[in-house]
Amino acid sequence: MQSEFAVELRDVVKQFVTPEGNLLNAVDHVTMQIKNGEFFSMLGSSGCGKTTSLRMIAGFEWPTEGEVYIEGKPMGHTPPFQRKVNTVFQNYALFQHMTVYQNVAFGLEMEGADKNEIEKRVKRALEMVQLTGMERRKPRQLSGGQQQRVAVARALVKLPDVLLLDEPLGALDLKLRKEMQLELKALQQELGITFIYVTHDQEEALTMSDRIAVMSKGKVMQMGTPVEIYERPANRFVADFIGxxxxxxxxxxxxxxxxxxxxxxxxxxxxxxxxxxxxxxxxxxxxxxxxxxxxxxxxxxxxxxxxxxxxxxxxxxxxxxxxxxxxxxxxxxxxxxxxxxxxxxxxxxxxxxxxxxxxxxxxxxxxxxxxx
Amino acid sequence: MLQRLRENKAWQGTLLALPTTLWLFVLLVIPLFLTLVVSFGRRSPDGGVIYGFSFHNYLRLIGYSTNCPAGQSACFDPLYAQILWRSLTLAFWTTVIVILLAYPLAYFIARSHPRRRNTFLMLVLVPLWTNFVIRVYAWMMLLREQGVINGVLGWIAAQFGLPFQPLQMLYTPGAVLVGMVYEFLPFMILPIFTSLEKIELPLYEAAADLGANPFRTFLRVTLPLSMPGVVAGTILVFIPVMGTFIVSDLLGGKQVILVGNLIQNQFLSARDPTFGSAASLILMIMTLIVTYFYTRKFGFGEEIITA
Missing domain, CATH: 2.40.50.100 (RNA polymerase II/Efflux pump adaptor protein, barrel-sandwich hybrid domain)
Known part of the structure; x- marks a missing residue:
């Protein structure tokens, strides 16, 4: 049964022990519902819980309380390699010992896809991010923007239900970032895959998102479309933070x-x-x-x-x-x-x-x- | 003059490399050349060198012998070839066992909490504070007939009223292997640890995210990325094990003679520096060949699994 929501967080808490030995709710009773095919952003300054929330969806962290649902199924302690979501990491986390082709093929090999299938899909993924011809290069031999594209291709080639992006453009310069914003948005619309995008850059969130969750101190301060968030901030924090x-x-x-x-x-x-x-x-x-x-x-x-x-x-x-x-x-x-x-x-x-x-x-x- | 030096990068390079070049020339190139010259000579009756150009010493090493039963002027004596082969296989197995022991430990240390990591590394290094020879002697205490291990085994047997015959552990190839593994373990742990530590956590997460279970993550990501450490460790272990003679001398006695012992004997007791020189060069050439093919095959550890 197809669920209405691609991802759902129900009353999720993630508790960490600080180096001082105190308990901290990095994510504090967060509930959000992310619709299928939506470009959803979590926006907040560092430490607001956005990345932790994303990591709980990916399966790198497990909630202390509450539950994460993907396609309506409770995830519990399902490990990352059994979840149908893929992540574009903040610093790309490309495998330096593999070529571009091998990086993108990795996920398909893990699925046990056959060689022809892998070749076809890798080729298409690289076309999608305009990296045709770079197959045999090592990540080191690529520019920052190209590495970023490899990271996107590597995740998208698996055709995930949901693509998680953790500040994927943070390391790029302003001009390239703006270009990539539009490209990612176009890619998302073309593929119809749900994107969950973590960023601290409000302009980026406003530019790309269908809906935004503004977060602070582990809590969701407001959830809504860019226009709603900007024109009708729910509280003083959001009014001050956005714009x-x-x-x-x-x-x-x-x-x-x-x-x-x-x-x-x-x-x-x-x-x-x-x-x-x-x-x-x-x-x-x-x-x-x-x-x-x-x-x-x-x-x-x-x-x-x-x-x-x-x-x-x-x-x-x-x-x-x-x-x-x-x-x-x-x-x-x-x-x-x-x-x-x-x-x-x-x-x-x-x-x-x-x-x-x-x-x-x-x-x-x-x-x-x-x-x- | 100084002004020119400041501007000329080539000069700077030459100047910086000069001390080491001199050092290596005087203490490596010249002695090596002398060794080569001596190895072609013959032993004089008083243990000196009669210079010449003969491959006699090298032929002896691969089995040519003139010390034959009556009636033959030349025959085959595999003694020295066996020693060379034994050294090679022992070095091989030592390296393999050291890798198998060092890798999990290095992995454990690399993945442990940063605060505890230094403590663990210290513990790995603590044995190195003790003299190499003393550590080998310690193994003699453990392994000999009235040693600690036999003592404990005997005590346990006595508890159950069983008869106990002390095990012959010292002066066996096994004792030499154990000693070698023990001595050279830290030299494998450290480089592997260094390369494992460099692997960033998100890489493991990326592998898991793309569908690799922990085992496949290890095979496809962790192992290839840590190969430079394994290669470096192998070179640090294999080469000295090939040449060392203290461990085999003390733990192997007359039973386990390695090429290192052979060389030592030729220079000190047999007083045949020409044969000792030939053996030294053969040892060096063997080591070079193995290292050459090994590093050529494994390179810097990239792409070995990801064909």
């Missing part, structure tokens, strides 16, 4: 179905029509999250709801954008403006202490719980 956010502290004045009015003491004003994704009650202390690129700088004397007076602290030109830091009644706000005009004229920049208006568009803000 950047300005936070304004406030108090709920009134709530409707999915909007709230929030009084912000620092601005001495009430912002109304602020979207919210959770239920809040009147009088609750909250924070309002505003993305820097969603704030608009307007004329200092503009009279409009949601426009506040501010002073420029400084502005930084970074090529595609200009980052402007504002002081709004003692609250520091970061604003990103795209440079859609040439900035060659120095007067096109904001200058220090310039008085401006800052327009906080209500539908571009979000109410979040005060604690992270």
């Amino acid at each position: 950047e956010s300005n936070f304004l502290e406030g108090k709920i004045k009134s709530v409707s179905a999915d909007e709230a009015s929030v009084f912000v003491p620092a601005l001495n004003a009430e912002l109304s029509g602020v979207p919210m994704s959770k239920d809040f009650v009147n009088g609750e202390e909250v924070v309002i999250s505003i993305r820097p690129e969603k704030i608009r700088i307007v004329d200092a004397d503009a009279e409009k709801d949601g426009v506040f007076r501010a002073k420029v602290i400084n502005s930084i030109y970074i090529g595609s954008d200009t980052h402007v830091f504002l002081d709004c009644n003692g609250v520091r706000l970061k604003v990103m403006e795209q440079n859609h005009i040439s900035r060659l004229d120095p007067h096109s920049f904001y200058h220090k202490d310039q008085a401006v208006g800052v327009y906080l568009i209500p539908e571009n803000t979000l109410v979040l719980k005060k604690e992270a």
